[in-house]
Amino acid sequence: MADEGLTGKRVLITGGTKGAGKAIADRLRAAGSQVIVTARTAPEDDDTTNFLAADLSTSAGVAALLAALAARWGGVDILINNVGCSASPSGGFAALTDEDWAQELNVNLLPAVRLDRGLLPGMLGQGAGVIVHVGSILRKMPLFAASLAYSAAKAALVTYSKGLAQEVSPKGVRVLTVSPGFVQTEAAERLVERLAAQAGSDYATALQGLMDSLGGIPMGRPAYPEEVAELVTFLVSGRAAYLSSTEFVIDGGTLPTV
Template structure:
């Protein structure tokens, strides 16, 4: 069993879905955990700061909170991201939509890393986990073209970052989930169902079929991702860095 006693962790997008599952699991295993989201529910059981990670001001607010609350962190999970792009393929993706997707899915992580990495480097240890998506390899062009491109950029950036900071004792890894049944996934399923006048079950199956199926026969859960995240954050993975881990039930069928 992993032990995170004495470790300080910060999770972006930590009040819902995969972010919440990761934050709660780290806390269960002894870490002191804080999160950020646009809104922190009044009954949320962990510390948190309300901020929009996709905006420069939001990243600054988060940085100030982390430095005030923790001084520095041992584990940083950049989980915040997602897509609410309109259906319609490339023609529906305006400049503003492309910019919004990159701000949310790439630049937010870049800014927070840049702000918090120096203190990790001074300590000579730390773990950064970036939550990406299998769409970085297999985009759904009909509605998430810009999102998929931003996640592909996140993967590339993560690899380069791992090479730069490894000599300082820091590890950087990527988790690329497949079809995980989160709240945002539910919203996407509902959007497809409404746009195509079909049931949510049919919309869910359309997504599964479009991405090439799920050999293990089920969609993933946030808890599946959380278990991988705590492994990568733990000393059990102390010689693992610069790696992308796909967790998709076998959807991506290439090496």
């Protein structure tokens, strides 16, 4: 593999033990970066050498992670805010309580805000750094019955990312957003299996039904985690040195609008 300018770079990836987060971590390690991943639970392969446990949905959890990271590295060169999920009940606006809305913001927006606030001073001090916020195409196509609060939180994340980039890009820190569509993670596969069981159908039929609920995917399949990882790796590398303040969508053509 050609040198991508990532050798020795200190990288923190939130939500980095599964799915796209794990694929990004594996890809950046292959590029020579030093990578620490964080999540609430340890990796399934029990490799905890480069893992820091943290519940980033709370201020205390973020503070504990920042303290542990400072003790190990002092700071980072690259921060990938990948953690996020939707745990709210389906049923539209009436099914969502204040607690549901707060939880979606605490998982999908505030971890990035708090970690940026903790790690940006070090990046600004060295005059260099890259931050990637992982959003979602649902910010542009909210499914009101299933993901209203999640979609709103991801929309806020993208808006925040844009404003942050305007502030810190002149000082040497690039800020970017990557917004995936449907990614074929283990969690997504389990969802498809549940849908198939509920409908009494097979996996392929349930998968097609899920893709159809998004309006269809012109590429005919979900993204692979490794494809998201390739995009992120390019964006944090020196090859993308002039890119900042931009959202990159990777959805196989799902979004029907420009």
